[in-house]
Amino acid sequence: MKLPSENPVRVTECLKSLGLTKYEARVYVALLKVASATASEIHEISGVPRASVYTVIDQLLDKGLVSVSQSAPKRFAAFSPEDAITKLMDHIEMDAKYARDTLSLIYRERMRPGLGSEELIWNIYGIETIKKKLTDLISSAKHRIRIIAHPQILSPDVKQKLTTMADHLGVEIITPQWTGEIPIKMNVYIIQHPEIPKELDTAKEMMAGGVCIIDGRCVMVIVGVGEEDAVALFSESEGFVRFFVRYYTLIFDWAKKTG
Amino acid sequence: MKLPSENPVRVTECLKSLGLTKYEARVYVALLKVASATASEIHEISGVPRASVYTVIDQLLDKGLVSVSQSAPKRFAAFSPEDAITKLMDHIEMDAKYARDTLSLIYRERMRPGLGSEELIWNIYGIETIKKKLTDLISSAKHRIRIIAHPQILSPDVKQKLTTMADHLGVEIITPQWTGEIPIKMNVYIIQHPEIPKELDTAKEMMAGGVCIIDGRCVMVIVGVGEEDAVALFSESEGFVRFFVRYYTLIFDWAKKTG
DNA sequence: TAAATGTTGTTATAACAATAACAACAAGTG
């Protein structure tokens, strides 16, 4: 298989996630390199077995990615990548729309919004999912937002949402670092090297991520913030919330005393 | 499997084309119906074997579509369809972008643009592909566009493109029907019930679709126009073009005579 | 020219990989 120096495996994998099989992807890519080709030539360029090329071409014809000339021997040609990718994506987007519409109906009909039972503690994995959830939580606040946060957690989206919310409810943030201007209506406490009181030693690693308390109603605790190990806990459980409100209050008082 | 009355198979198929397996789709849909559920409850709602639910949930966790509470027994909950579908689509769109960029480089490096050898006659399948190709051809005209077309072929896109091109080159259209206003610079000949001269009887079915001649350089002949049997022929072959230029001229002269 | 060789298109079979489906077991709970 003679593909150029861009990563052939990666482009094949990408085409696979657009709905092509490995052979379809390889044949399509091979045809992009030439004006037209016979099945044997496609076999030589792509490495797909010659006898299989015919079946694969039929599939690509069905998908509208290639065209055939009924010459002897038959010759085949690819439509442009722009057209082909657009065509594949249009189909996927239609499926996505149907799924979204149908599933949203189901989701709205269920008993209760949110993550479920109040007494449970939920694990949320993945830094993007965590940030998304955090932004959603901030948006849902009605009275007060209290945050202890490592700067990595304070993404532009999160900061922007906090700034917006600070216009009509209390927002307090304790962080070792804040880049940019502090919005007028927000209370930001910057602590460069927070020393945690000894009695809270067991919660020391909590400072690596953050604690976000919304309305004294729910809490999100961000424990790991790496790309692969990003984990957050979320709960509406009274006990859980109480623990972290106390924790926050302690840190907050201590932060006010030291700076 | 107790899914509601929307087509459960269809939504599962749509989720599969977004990258989920059948079991993943079923579990995710099941979780959308409840605030949270244990593995046994998921099994009862979705029909996925209880022992398999655990593996499937792990996969959905990796994909960020669900969340877990480490209670006893564990409970699981779904993120909203909007978030989930967006997440899946973002990933697919990244793949599409990479594929598009990479393949476009390849495509531009090949020897010759277009559908290939001039002497070949290319089959193009699918009404949307045909319309797209037709629009592209119209765009590529340099001197003159001559069309015999059934109204079904004259989609808004095609008409718009023709109107644009008519501003700086000759556009002639013979059609049994034209909806809307005829653009000033375009020559449109409307023939309500075209009677084809006897000697052209063999080409009678050609009138069902159309013939588009670009610059006397290439021709596209649309033969079938149904959703399933839409086929067009395209060629830059001199002989092919000559035949259809003659055919067009005959029809054109005859159309001018009969009004 | 006939025979040998090569090419094309089609069909069938085998192998492989991923998913679906099922079975079994240990530990914990009521």
Add this chain to the structure above:
DNA sequence: CACTTGTTGTTATTGTTATAACAACATTTA
């Protein structure tokens, strides 16, 4: 004890990949 939970392993199914075989036709060779 029966039931539930979580885990692991095996089997069955399906779709894709890979290979083999053959007939018909085209080209080359002797």
